[in-house]
Amino acid sequence: MAISFGFRHGVHPPEEKELTHGLAIRRMPYPDELVLPLRQHAGKPAVLRVKVGDHVERGDTLADADGFMSVPIHASAAGTVVDVDWWPHPDGSMAQAVRLRVDRYAPHLPRPRLVPRWEGLSTDDVVRAVQQAGVVGLGGAAFPTHVKLAPPKDHAVHTLIINGAECEPYLTSDHRTMVEYAPRVMFGIRVMMRALGVSKCVVGIERNKPDAVAAMVAAKPDDLDVEILPLTVKYPQGAEKMLIKAVTGVEVPSGKLPVTVGVVVQNVGSVAAIAEVFETGLPLIERIVTVTGHGLRKPANLIVPVGTKLRDLLAFCGGVTADAAEVIIGGPMMGQAQANLDAPVVKGTTGVVVLAREETRAEQSWACIHCGRCLDACPVFLNPSTLGELARARRYETMSDMHLADCMLCGSCAFVCPSNIPLAQLFQGAKAALRRQLAAAS
Numbered sequence: 001m002a003i004s005f006g007f008r009h010g011v012h013p014p015e016e017k018e019l020t021h022g023l024a025i026r027r028m029p030y031p032d033e034l035v036l037p038l039r040q041h042a043g044k045p046a047v048l049r050v051k052v053g054d055h056v057e058r059g060d061t062l063a064d065a066d067g068f069m070s071v072p073i074h075a076s077a078a079g080t081v082v083d084v085d086w087w088p089h090p091d092g093s094m095a096q097a098v099r100l101r102v103d104r105y106a107p108h109l110p111r112p113r114l115v116p117r118w119e120g121l122s123t124d125d126v127v128r129a130v131q132q133a134g135v136v137g138l139g140g141a142a143f144p145t146h147v148k149l150a151p152p153k154d155h156a157v158h159t160l161i162i163n164g165a166e167c168e169p170y171l172t173s174d175h176r177t178m179v180e181y182a183p184r185v186m187f188g189i190r191v192m193m194r195a196l197g198v199s200k201c202v203v204g205i206e207r208n209k210p211d212a213v214a215a216m217v218a219a220k221p222d223d224l225d226v227e228i229l230p231l232t233v234k235y236p237q238g239a240e241k242m243l244i245k246a247v248t249g250v251e252v253p254s255g256k257l258p259v260t261v262g263v264v265v266q267n268v269g270s271v272a273a274i275a276e277v278f279e280t281g282l283p284l285i286e287r288i289v290t291v292t293g294h295g296l297r298k299p300a301n302l303i304v305p306v307g308t309k310l311r312d313l314l315a316f317c318g319g320v321t322a323d324a325a326e327v328i329i330g331g332p333m334m335g336q337a338q339a340n341l342d343a344p345v346v347k348g349t350t351g352v353v354v355l356a357r358e359e360t361r362a363e364q365s366w367a368c369i370h371c372g373r374c375l376d377a378c379p380v381f382l383n384p385s386t387l388g389e390l391a392r393a394r395r396y397e398t399m400s401d402m403h404l405a406d407c408m409l410c411g412s413c414a415f416v417c418p419s420n421i422p423l424a425q426l427f428q429g430a431k432a433a434l435r436r437q438l439a440a441a442s
């Protein structure tokens, strides 16, 4: 078995995965209402196709892709469109969304649809089928998956890397996907390798998931060059550039994409979603979500219809405990705290974590003592201490000169900071300010 190259810096937050890593995936029943935002992916939001009063079957298109950097949105259940309006989005903003009253007595059978026979398809056909199915990166970033299947022609891709690191504390949806659906993941890998024209694939899995490593090794087909690579446990190994470094030993240059070093990275869940498109013909209308935390009564790994409101999801998991303090979408390192439990699960929702009071971050922070711990933690070798001071002084252009664009908001610096300075939060604000300045200037 090959050895991982690893990556420098990074941190070791408490894993907290034991709450759910041994729990088999279950299916959540349909709630009474689903809310499907038109903006669920990186790129352009989908364009509305339905109107109030329309009845739709499970899997019907609600909104069409708006160009190549976009994917359609589909109905996760049979029902009636009751409203199209602005609604709380899990990213903290408001987004236009379709509200669907779920038809309780419908069998929720999808309309008969053609299952694309992938063997005979050209790369363009595979790309089109994956786009039409609305598949996006399920690791959180929600980048349209078909775009990764069609890399720019001026870069030769030689290796497909599958991201099974799942380094965020608490989350176990990728872990359970590999344990329970390893053959499906392998089928998705086969489709991706064919579409990309690559002969080599490496699946990187952190060593704290030995059962996932075993399941993936057992499912490895003889006719494909797929290597299962156990990785040391370190955060943020699941970040694309860190994973590429750990698997290949090569660093992706600042400001460049993985294809510049001949690599495409795809998340385990997205690969399984691609497989489903060619197994069933169904679009991406549900996903596996880890619902967990010490502030939740019954943690679980669930198949959840996209559009399920957080309050319905938490209620299905027995509700929150008396000392629940914060609900986060994603993990505690990179996730987003939720102010409104009406926000729905979207395609990029990896997990919902309910933190108990003693786990939440103290509000108070102190002055930087220049201890240098954040510099030792930053996996992309930035100077978070100086960047933090610049952010507070709103000197965003100087931050930009100091490579703020390379910051992936992983939160490692804030995790180690003894002064409790919310560094990643400051950098997120600075990035947003720079985007606004850029938009105003164009």
Ligand code: SF4
Pocket: 377, 378, 379, 380, 381, 382, 383, 384, 406, 407, 408, 409, 410, 411, 412, 413, 414, 423, 424, 427
């Ligand atoms: S949040 Fe940004 S600055 Fe802080 S450790 Fe991560 S990449 Fe480095």
Ligand code: SF4
Pocket: 367, 368, 369, 370, 371, 372, 373, 374, 375, 384, 385, 388, 413, 416, 417, 418, 419, 420, 421
């Ligand atoms: S870890 Fe915190 S206190 Fe230490 S240098 Fe970085 S910002 Fe300053």
